[in-house]
Amino acid sequence: AQSVAQPEDQVNVAEGNPLTVKCTYSVSGNPYLFWYVQYPNRGLQFLLKYITGDNLVKGSYGFEAEFNKSQTSFHLKKPSALVSDSALYFCAVRDLSGGSYIPTFGRGTSLIVHP
């Protein structure tokens, strides 16, 4: 079975400061991992993914995420937050050893960047 946890409902950060949005996962085999962002009144928008290869993945809008197999984590990071980054962020995982092609989404973390 595959599952994902986003332990923080909300993350607050000042503009210009680094941000981290946490995600941990549980799978039987190897994972595919995804981050999506949802702006108000919009659908989920793909940010980045880890499939294989380099543990540090770079995505849209200056975001990156690091795959850490030993800690089963895939935290989303950005060196310098912008007010426009304020949105809802979803982590998703798919277990390669499972029979389903459908990823499981986390509950979402609300990122608030203060000016």
Place this chain on the structure above:
Amino acid sequence: EPEVTQTPSHQVTQMGQEVILRCVPISNHLYFYWYRQILGQKVEFLVSFYNNEISEKSEIFDDQFSVERPDGSNFTLKIRSTKLEDSAMYFCASSEARTGAYEQYFGPGTRLTVT
């Protein structure tokens, strides 16, 4: 940039009524999905669709639900007899291929309110 569209943006219906939610996936995508998100809860998978048939479905997708691709562009979700607990945001998504390694593109959602 191509995007997934959904109509209506908000649907209010009475308990027991039938509703049809409509989606237009990205034109060259082959796989289509419906998800729902009850307020404050996780994004939950309902069903995936490929080559005019259901590929996978969750336990939520019971006999009250059905999907259809009536023409070359639309993808619909029908709820035959709505219940109060069907109130949620419903998202349509599409992907180029099976979502194991391919990201999904989401529409803006339809907010369904059952009274």
